[in-house]
Amino acid sequence: MARKSYQEKLTELRGDVLYMSEVVMERLRMGLSALEQKDTELATQVMEGDSEVNELYLDLEQECIELLALQQPVASDLRFIASTFKIITDLERIGDLAVNLGEYTHEAKHDRFPDVDVQAMGELTLEMIEDAMLAYDEEDTDACRELAERDDNVDQFAERASGVVVRDLIERELDSPDEVEQILQDVSRLLLTIRDLERVGDHAVNIAARTLYMVENDDELIY
Numbered sequence: 001m002a003r004k005s006y007q008e009k010l011t012e013l014r015g016d017v018l019y020m021s022e023v024v025m026e027r028l029r030m031g032l033s034a035l036e037q038k039d040t041e042l043a044t045q046v047m048e049g050d051s052e053v054n055e056l057y058l059d060l061e062q063e064c065i066e067l068l069a070l071q072q073p074v075a076s077d078l079r080f081i082a083s084t085f086k087i088i089t090d091l092e093r094i095g096d097l098a099v100n101l102g103e104y105t106h107e108a109k110h111d112r113f114p115d116v117d118v119q120a121m122g123e124l125t126l127e128m129i130e131d132a133m134l135a136y137d138e139e140d141t142d143a144c145r146e147l148a149e150r151d152d153n154v155d156q157f158a159e160r161a162s163g164v165v166v167r168d169l170i171e172r173e174l175d176s177p178d179e180v181e182q183i184l185q186d187v188s189r190l191l192l193t194i195r196d197l198e199r200v201g202d203h204a205v206n207i208a209a210r211t212l213y214m215v216e217n218d219d220e221l222i223y
């Protein structure tokens with residue numbers, strides 16, 4: 001295969017990855033909306049849409065394999081393909097976390113912790129994914145490093161939110177075993193939601209880390 005054609009294939013791969021990221025971000029937005037509105041129909045759409053994300057992942061995985069097999073890539077192309085393979089894995093896992101939000105929506109019955117702003121945390125992580133993918137598209141290494149620093153904000157948000165839930169649970173007066181059981185279920189669901197959104201932020205950092213490696217052969221953000 002001529003080098004020009006090979007480079008066209010690499011460009012096509014990048015475009016396909018960006019498309020996958022748009023699908024994944026839309027699933028996450030839908031999951032957050034479903035959770036906020038207690039919209040079980042929307043939640044079901046998110047859960048059922050996971051198959052599309054998985055199919056995109058498998059198709060892109062095959063693209064990466066074929067590009068590696070077509071000819072011996074130069075070092076920069078090899079880093080691009082290897083990093084892209086890691087990035088689509090992070091995107092697929094973000095899709096799985098969006099599905100979790102759909103499942104939590106079906107379980108949610110009450111808003112017992114109005115001081116915990118799950119939607120704000122969700123918006124932070126969505127912005128991180130969007131910025132990470134823009135950095136990937138534009139090969140912006142400064143944005144990659146800046147995004148890694150922003151992850152501290154998500155971690156602090158998660159820590160504060162978890163603290164609010166635990167304090168409320170300790171201070172709350174419970175009247176019956178049934179009430180105890182219901183509140184514990186609500187607490188568990190909310191803590192899982194916080195954990196999952198924190199993981200979305202971690203995946204966004206992973207994308208930035210792989211982009212930095214792809215562009216500069218710098219693994220400082222990979223952990």
